[in-house]
Amino acid sequence: xxxxxxxxxxxxxxxxxxxxxxxxxxxxxxxxxxxxxxxxxxxxxxxxxxxxxxxxxxxxxxxxxxxxxxxxxxxxxxxxxxxxxxxxxxxxxxxxxxxxxxxxxxxxxxxxxxxxxxxxxxxxxxxxxxxxxxxxxxxxxxxxxxxxxxxxxxxxxxxxxxxxxxxxxxxxxxxxxxxxxxxxxxx
Numbered sequence: 001x002x003x004x005x006x007x008x009x010x011x012x013x014x015x016x017x018x019x020x021x022x023x024x025x026x027x028x029x030x031x032x033x034x035x036x037x038x039x040x041x042x043x044x045x046x047x048x049x050x051x052x053x054x055x056x057x058x059x060x061x062x063x064x065x066x067x068x069x070x071x072x073x074x075x076x077x078x079x080x081x082x083x084x085x086x087x088x089x090x091x092x093x094x095x096x097x098x099x100x101x102x103x104x105x106x107x108x109x110x111x112x113x114x115x116x117x118x119x120x121x122x123x124x125x126x127x128x129x130x131x132x133x134x135x136x137x138x139x140x141x142x143x144x145x146x147x148x149x150x151x152x153x154x155x156x157x158x159x160x161x162x163x164x165x166x167x168x169x170x171x172x173x174x175x176x177x178x179x180x181x182x183x184x185x186x187x
Contacts, residue, residue, distance in 0.1 A: 004124075008074065008116040012082060012108070017071040019061060022054035024081040025073075028105045029053070035106035039142050042168050060086065067092075070129070074104070074117055082108045085121045087134065096132035096185050098125055102148075110144070118152040126180035133180060137173040139166055146174060154178045 005015040029036075030048045046052040063069035068090050074083035082105040087098040100121065104114050125131040136154060138145040146156075154176040162170035 006120050008113055008120065009111065011077045012074055012113055014072050014074055014085065014117050014120050017057060017060065017073045017084065019054060019057050021073055021081055022057055023050040024079075025053040025057070025084070026050045028081045028083075032103070032106040035109070036103060038167050039139050039145070040103075040167065041165055063088070070098075070124070072117070072121065074108075074113060081105075083113060083117065085117050087121060087125055087129070087131075090129065090131070092185075094185060096130065098129070098131055098134050100134050100136040114145075114148045115151045118148060122152065122178055122180060130185070131180055132182075132185065134178050136176045137163060138176070140172050140174055146176075149176045149178075152178065 003016050005013055007013045026049055033048065044052075047056070057071070060069055060071045064071060068088070070087045070090070072085045073081045074085070076082050083103055085100070085102045087100060090098045100118065102114060102118060102121075122134055125134050134154075136149055137160065138149070140159065155178070156174055157177050158175045160173045160175055163173035163175075164171060
């Protein structure tokens with residue numbers, strides 16, 4: 001389930017990220033930069049280049065290989081990146097938790113792709129990684145992302161003041177979780 005390629009909607013599938021996605025990531029992030037600015041950290045210009053994305057992906061893939069992260073892309077029929085989902089800060093032991101981050105290309109936003117992909121990622125977290133819980137955070141006024149999380153079975157569990165430095169300032173965030181199962185931790 002972790003390494004599967006899964007259709008999400010007509011012409012879009014969820015698959016594991018690869019280093020070869022760097023150029024496509026740079027294009028999609030550049031195209032969506034103004035749209036996502038309110039919900040993203042301020043990034044250096046190099047972040048929006050294929051080289052910057054190759055560096056970022058190399059780090060994510062190293063974290064994947066170490067069991068600390070699992071990055072996926074949403075890819076169209078031509079295998080271009082149109083979004084991403086990442087489970088990060090994966091913890092084992094009695095916590096069995098990960099943090100979810102995601103974004104959808106401005107040209108694909110509002111079509112249910114994020115909700116479908118979040119659901120699939122939670123299935124993979126439960127069935128493939130044996131996690132108990134996935135958490136997510138949104139800037140307090142990001143109602144679209146909050147709707148995605150609610151539709152995907154997340155519940156709001158609180159608000160974290162000045163949680164992340166987003167769009168040039170420390171921003172309050174709404175905190176969400178989805179409990180995946182209540183069985184004992186897998187080994």
